[in-house]
Amino acid sequence: MLDINHHLSTLVEKYQLLNPHLEQEYDPEWRSPCESGEPYSNTDGNRVIAWTPTLRTPSEDFSGYENALDTEVHADIKAFYARYWAGSIETGAEEGRVSLIQLWNFQDIDRLIENQLGHAFAQKQSGSPLSIFVANTEPGSELFIAVRNSDGVVQLEKPGYKPIREIADSLAAFLNTLTPHSL
Numbered sequence: 001m002l003d004i005n006h007h008l009s010t011l012v013e014k015y016q017l018l019n020p021h022l023e024q025e026y027d028p029e030w031r032s033p034c035e036s037g038e039p040y041s042n043t044d045g046n047r048v049i050a051w052t053p054t055l056r057t058p059s060e061d062f063s064g065y066e067n068a069l070d071t072e073v074h075a076d077i078k079a080f081y082a083r084y085w086a087g088s089i090e091t092g093a094e095e096g097r098v099s100l101i102q103l104w105n106f107q108d109i110d111r112l113i114e115n116q117l118g119h120a121f122a123q124k125q126s127g128s129p130l131s132i133f134v135a136n137t138e139p140g141s142e143l144f145i146a147v148r149n150s151d152g153v154v155q156l157e158k159p160g161y162k163p164i165r166e167i168a169d170s171l172a173a174f175l176n177t178l179t180p181h182s183l
Contacts, residue, residue, distance in 0.1 A: 003172035004079040011100075012053045015089050015180035022183075023048040024087050024104075032105045034085040053086035053102070065113045069120055069130065074149045076171040077132045081112070088136075091178040095156065095167065098145060098178060099136040119146075122160045131155060131163065134171065147171050 016022075024032075026039040026049040034054040042048045062073045086102035103109055120130055131146035137156075145167065146157050154168040168174035 003170070004076050004175070005083060007172045007175035008080065008083050011091065011175055011178055011180060012084065012086070012089060015091070016053065018180050018182040022051050022087065024051050030105065030107070032085055034087075034104070051087060053084045053089070056082055056085055056103075062113075065116060068117055071130065071149065073132065074147060074152050076152050077134070077147055077149070080134060080147075080171060081109075090181040090183060092181055093167075093174075093178050095137065097138045097181075100178075101134055101136065119159070126160055126162055128162045131157065133157070145174075 023042060024035075026047045032051065033056075034051045035049045036052055037050050039047055039049045062078060066072055081103060084102055085104065087104060089100040089102060091098045091100060101112070103112065116132055119133060123130060130149040132149055133144045133146040134154075135145040137143045137145065142158050143164070144157055144159075145154060146163075147154055148163070152170050153166050154171055154174040155163040155166050157163050168177065
């Protein structure tokens with residue numbers, strides 16, 4: 001878990017240096033602990049709010065998800081999703097664009113678990129081992145990056161199909177290969 005925290009924190013720090021003024025579309029019904037200041041109109045006239053990745057108190061409870069699947073979630077996944085409140089962290093890898101999924105607020109936790117359950121049921125139908133997604137790839141692509149729950153191996157996947165290939169031996173190793181993108 002220390003490796004996950006270290007590598008994710010290092011990546012987020014570099015991301016913030018490249019993108020010191022992060023903003024997200026403002027939704028008064030979808031507030032986040034990582035928001036800062038007051039909403040404002042950006043140069044495009046959209047109502048936005050500034051945000052900064054904000055450390056969380058690790059208290060993620062995956063018990064509902066674990067009970068639904070009758071299995072324990074890999075410790076790397078718990079560490080990854082419990083580290084920050086943030087919007088997506090945009091990076092690049094050898095495979096191309098990688099958008100790390102982060103949690104925006106407490107309601108986002110429920111949404112993540114619902115999506116992960118749908119993914120798990122699709123995997124069961126395809127005969128694939130359980131994996132938990134952590135990132136999206138190129139815009140418009142169905143491919144995503146997930147961690148195989150049994151051993152923590154990071155793999156490239158397409159919904160409803162067996163994994164395409166392994167990318168890294170661990171989530172920490174994968175995070176260490178990513179390069180933050182300037183927005």
